[in-house]
Amino acid sequence: xxxxxxxxxxxxxxxxxxxxxxxxxxxxxxxxxxxxxxxxxxxxxxxxxxxxxxxxxxxxxxxxxxxxxxxxxxxxxxxxxxxxxxxxxxxxxxxxxxxxxxxxxxxxxxxxxxxxxxxxxxxxxxxxxxxxxxxxxxxxxxxxxxxxxxxxxxxxxxxxxxxxxxxxxxxxxxxxxxxxxxxxxxxxxxxxxxxxxxxxxxxxxxxxxxxxxxxxxxxxxxxxxxxxxxxxxxxxxxxxxxxxxxxxxxxxxxxxxxxxxxxxxxxxxxxxxxxxxxxxxxxxxxxxxxxxxxxxxxxxxxxxxxxxxxxxxxxxxxxxxxxxxxxxxxxxxxxxxxxxxxxxxxxxxxxxxxxxxxxxxxxxxxxxxxxxxxxxxxxxxxxxxxxxxxxxxxxxxxxxxxxxxxxxxxxxxxxxxxxxxxxxxxxxxxxxxxxxxxxxxxxxxxxxxxxxxxxxxxxxxxxxxxxxxxxx
Amino acid sequence: xxxxxxxxxxxxxxxxxxxxxxxxxxxxxxxxxxxxxxxxxxxxxxxxxxxxxxxxxxxxxxxxxxxxxxxxxxxxxxxxxxxxxxxxxxxxxxxxxxxxxxxxxxxxxxxxxxxxxxxxxxxxxxxxxxxxxxxxxxxxxxxxxxxxxxxxxxxxxxxxxxxxxxxxxxxxxxxxxxxxxxxxxxxxxxxxxxxxxxxxxxxxxxxxxxxxxxxxxxxxxxxxxxxxxxxxxxxxxxxxxxxxxxxxxxxxxxxxxxxxxxxxxxxxxxxxxxxxxxxxxxxxxxxxxxxxxxxxxxxxxxxxxxxxxxxxxxxxxxxxxxxxxxxxxxxxxxxxxxxxxxxxxxxxxxxxxxxxxxxxxxxxxxxxxxxxxxxxxxxxxxxxxxxxxxxxxxxxxxxxxxxxxxxxxxxxxxxxxxxxxxxxxxxxxxxxxxxxxxxxxx
Numbered sequence: 017x018x019x020x021x022x023x024x025x026x027x028x029x030x031x032x033x034x035x036x037x038x039x040x041x042x043x044x045x046x047x048x049x050x051x052x053x054x055x056x057x058x059x060x061x062x063x064x065x066x067x068x069x070x071x072x073x074x075x076x077x078x079x080x081x082x083x084x085x086x087x088x089x090x091x092x093x094x095x096x097x098x099x100x101x102x103x104x105x106x107x108x109x110x111x112x113x114x115x116x117x118x119x120x121x122x123x124x125x126x127x128x129x130x131x132x133x134x135x136x137x138x139x140x141x142x143x144x145x146x147x148x149x150x151x152x153x154x155x156x157x158x159x160x161x162x163x164x165x166x167x168x169x170x171x172x173x174x175x176x177x178x179x180x181x182x183x184x185x186x187x188x189x190x191x192x193x194x195x196x197x198x199x200x201x202x203x204x205x206x207x208x209x210x211x212x213x214x215x216x217x218x219x220x221x222x223x224x225x226x227x228x229x230x231x232x233x234x235x236x237x238x239x240x241x242x243x244x245x246x247x248x249x250x251x252x253x254x255x256x257x258x259x260x261x262x263x264x265x266x267x268x269x270x271x272x273x274x275x276x277x278x279x280x281x282x283x284x285x286x287x288x289x290x291x292x293x294x295x296x297x298x299x300x301x302x303x304x305x306x307x308x309x310x311x312x313x314x315x316x317x318x319x320x321x322x323x324x325x326x327x328x329x330x331x332x333x334x335x336x337x338x339x340x341x342x343x344x345x346x347x348x349x350x351x352x353x354x355x356x357x358x359x360x361x362x363x364x365x366x367x368x369x370x371x372x373x374x375x376x377x378x379x380x381x382x383x384x385x386x387x388x389x390x391x392x393x394x395x396x397x398x399x400x401x402x403x404x405x406x407x408x409x410x411x412x413x414x415x416x417x418x419x420x421x422x423x424x425x426x427x428x429x430x431x432x433x434x435x436x437x438x439x440x441x442x443x444x445x446x447x448x449x450x451x452x453x454x455x456x457x458x459x460x461x462x463x464x465x466x467x468x469x470x471x472x473x474x475x476x477x478x479x480x481x482x483x484x485x486x487x488x
Numbered sequence: 489x490x491x492x493x494x495x496x497x498x499x500x501x502x503x504x505x506x507x508x509x510x511x512x513x514x515x516x517x518x519x520x521x522x523x524x525x526x527x528x529x530x531x532x533x534x535x536x537x538x539x540x541x542x543x544x545x546x547x548x549x550x551x552x553x554x555x556x557x558x559x560x561x562x563x564x565x566x567x568x569x570x571x572x573x574x575x576x577x578x579x580x581x582x583x584x585x586x587x588x589x590x591x592x593x594x595x596x597x598x599x600x601x602x603x604x605x606x607x608x609x610x611x612x613x614x615x616x617x618x619x620x621x622x623x624x625x626x627x628x629x630x631x632x633x634x635x636x637x638x639x640x641x642x643x644x645x646x647x648x649x650x651x652x653x654x655x656x657x658x659x660x661x662x663x664x665x666x667x668x669x670x671x672x673x674x675x676x677x678x679x680x681x682x683x684x685x686x687x688x689x690x691x692x693x694x695x696x697x698x699x700x701x702x703x704x705x706x707x708x709x710x711x712x713x714x715x716x717x718x719x720x721x722x723x724x725x726x727x728x729x730x731x732x733x734x735x736x737x738x739x740x741x742x743x744x745x746x747x748x749x750x751x752x753x754x755x756x757x758x759x760x761x762x763x764x765x766x767x768x769x770x771x772x773x774x775x776x777x778x779x780x781x782x783x784x785x786x787x788x789x790x791x792x793x794x795x796x797x798x799x800x801x802x803x804x805x806x807x808x809x810x811x812x813x814x815x816x817x818x819x820x821x822x823x824x825x826x827x828x829x830x831x832x833x834x835x836x837x838x839x840x841x842x843x844x845x846x847x848x849x850x851x852x853x854x855x856x857x858x859x860x861x862x863x864x865x866x867x868x869x870x871x872x873x874x875x876x877x878x879x880x881x882x883x884x885x886x887x888x889x890x891x892x893x894x895x896x897x898x899x900x901x902x903x904x905x906x907x908x909x910x911x912x913x914x915x916x917x918x919x920x921x922x923x924x925x926x927x928x929x930x
Contacts, residue, residue, distance in 0.1 A: 017849055017852070019726045020723050020724065020726070020849055020852055020853070021844045021852070023722055023723045023726065023728070024723055024840055024843050024844050024852065024856050025840070025844060027719060027722075027723065027840070027856070027860065028836070028837060028840035028859075031833075031836055031860070031863050031864070031867075032833055032836075032837065034867055035829060035830070035832070035833040035836075035863070035867065036833075038829065038867060038870055038871060038874070038876065039826050039829055039830070041874065041876050042786075042822075042825070042826070042829075042874050043822070043826070045874060045875075045876075046786065046787045046822060049783075049787065050787035050788075053783050053784050053787045054784060054787055054788055056780075056784065058777075058780060058781070058784070059784050059788075060800060060803055061784070061788055061800045064800065129788075
């Protein structure tokens with residue numbers, strides 16, 4: 017009987033713990049996931065609420081109203097065509113065509129349903145006033161985005177994103193082809209509803225050499241002083257590596273190999289560093305992470321699963337193989353190098369405001385993670401500076417800009433085994449040492465050809481415009 | 489105030505107990521009744537015009553709770569707090585069904601079920617007294633219980649799940665009704681200590697029930713039965729090492745079964761369920777709609793809920809039984825939902841206290857088994873709703889809609905209350921003996 021009592025007490029204790037565990041899991045789960053779960057096209061509550069609530073206005077960072085509602089159940093968008101189309105993925109729409117736009121991802125704020133607004137909701141009900149949503153102010157500049165959009169070759173597909181690498185704020189964001197949120201019935205090009213900045217994973221090509229370089233600096237002592245041989249062709253472990261255009265770089269230093277974007281050197285570096293070290297560095301740079309950011313939905317990037325073959329590892333060294341990254345993630349990587357090795361969490365919402373004015377929520381910068389130590393970050397930035405000054409990224413230079421150094425890395429990523437299919441043109445880079453203009457950028461032009469010739473000039477003009485506009 | 493030994497009336501035992509442990513359930517009584525009345529009266533205004541059914545319930549629920557309490561405590565000195573929490577949960581069921589659905593039909597049906605529910609509570613209270621030391625009767629009933637469990641094989645409808653019995657006018661789920669019966673059988677069987685010949689029959693009986701449930705493809709119920717048997721076996725015989733071995737073996741076999749379930753006829757859905765559990769948002773399976781809608785419902789309540797009758801919980805499939813907890817979250821909000829969970833825990837702890845205070849092992853195991861069964865069922869379905877565990881189709885005791893579940897749960901709660909009244913009586917007798925029948929001075 018005594019033992020029975022003791023065992024019953026034990027069971028009671030264990031069951032109480034399990035209940036408390038359930039309660040705690042419930043709280044943390046709702047706290048971390050509620051906004052993601054609710055701002056979902058499958059959530060019928062949003063559709064119902066749009067009929068009865070006057071939604072808030074979406075403003076850009078210069079308080080240009082991008083979309084607004086006069087009364088419940090209707091929505092109008094900015095009349096300026098170039099701004100509306102350039103910002104279409106950022107704004108989103110009323111029908112859930114875009115998953116990631118503000119009108120979809122932050123629908124609960126615009127409808128005044130989100131938790132922060134609970135007290136006001138009660139007040140509204142007590143006052144008997146018409147339910148009204150909250151205004152959302154973005155960190156993005158519509159003017160800059162429209163300008164960047166105009167820089168892309170006519171009819172091309174691609175993406176560009178400019179972030180402030182000190183705060184994480186997204187300042188400019190373009191995904192092409194665009195769609196028109198004001199005219200959802202209209203025919204669009206296929207895949208136009210996807211936000212390529214957030215939802216498209218591309219092979220990063222040579223821009224991934226930033227990560228390979230970082231891994232080599234971390235794991236191979238004295239590698240910076242070593243010389244490498246490039247004879248235009250390297251066959252190893254069943255794959256043949258060529259440099260762009262079949263060029264032979266001869267005997268070069270690591271610095272030159274980076275600025276000339278020598279594939280063979282970086283394939284060798286990846287092999288020497290080894291799969292597990294390279295994967296660890298890539299994961300430090302947030303590859304294979306499940307991003308759960310508050311402001312933006314960002315698809316995860318992939319690099320080297322644990323069963324990678326040797327051939328896959330050396331391909332990864334210069335960003336081919338199974339490696340994939342989103343443009344925003346590449347901009348975050350460049351930004352982390354510029355920011356002394358600290359990657360910031362991307363931010364899109366500057367402020368959420370009550371209908372009568374007054375912010376209920378303002379942007380708070382947050383570190384996402386440290387990607388490498390400060391010394392390595394400085395070295396990589398130096399290499400990226402040389403790549404723009406002397407190397408493949410020459411056309412990214414900004415005439416008349418002296419406040420800081422323009423640093424970057426080009427890429428021409430193969431996206432198909434068919435050599436005739438061409439390459440995606442990449443450029444990622446940043447302005448270094450300019451306190452007023454800490455911009456990082458990623459540009460990709462699909463099937464654009466060479467990164468140095470196509471993507472780098474776009475980056476140059478886009479950054480120049482951002483500096484002129486003095487955005488922060 | 490002095491108690492004298494006029495007669496050993498139950499009422500005095502009860503008053504004495506309240507005096508000794510310094511509890512007064514009056515505030516709880518008022519709170520529960522006020523909650524029932526206020527919610528139903530608010531809901532009567534839901535459709536813009538006053539709804540007579542809700543007003544009627546607004547009067548009947550508190551009145552029923554009050555009269556039920558008077559009736560029960562007139563005959564037995566039961567634990568009032570447990571009775572009141574049970575009544576709160578039962579009323580919550582009717583309130584939620586009225587609030588979530590636009591038609592009053594489901595709420596009406598559930599309110600009707602409260603009558604047999606209360607009847608089974610009374611029967612349950614009688615059980616610990618009537619069947620104490622009558623092992624023979626329980627042994628005789630065992631084949632009948634197994635037969636009842638086998639009934640669904642003969643009387644299923646084509647469309648319904650295989651664990652239901654359809655007798656035309658009445659449909660019921662034997663596994664729900666047999667939960668109290670199983671607790672009773674095992675409490676009697678395992679109360680004789682460690683002798684192998686004594687407990688093996690009952691362990692085999694429990695195993696047979698689990699196998700029948702497996703063939704009825706009611707894996708949620710099977711898991712509950714299995715855990716119940718393990719817990720009662722451990723508490724009754726003290727052979728916890730053997731239990732650990734059994735649990736490990738079951739976990740191994742379970743993992744093996746799940747890994748080959750895709751090839752077993754009729755169990756292909758298990759892999760799907762687990763896949764959905766791991767990532768409900770992938771959109772790969774049509775069935776994930778229920779859990780996705782459920783999670784949205786859970787999180788859209790915020791801290792204080794959408795408001796009574798203002799939620800969209802009806803969008804969740806089978807919200808009345810499987811997903812009633814999501815409805816609690818959305819209608820009343822997170823704070824209230826946590827309170828409901830903590831109340832369930834309190835109910836369990838009060839039951840366990842009765843089990844520990846019981847004088848005979850039969851009564852201890854009876855109360856323990858019932859409390860264990862109710863809380864494990866609660867955790868299984870709440871965990872499923874919150875996607876902590878894979879979703880199983882078990883009900884939330886007292887709150888989910890459905891008659892079988894309510895009757896089964898009420899029988900179990902009744903048995904705990906019965907044990908509590910025996911305990912109160914025993915304590916009263918002790919005190920009388922200590923004071924040689926002269927009473928106690930305050």
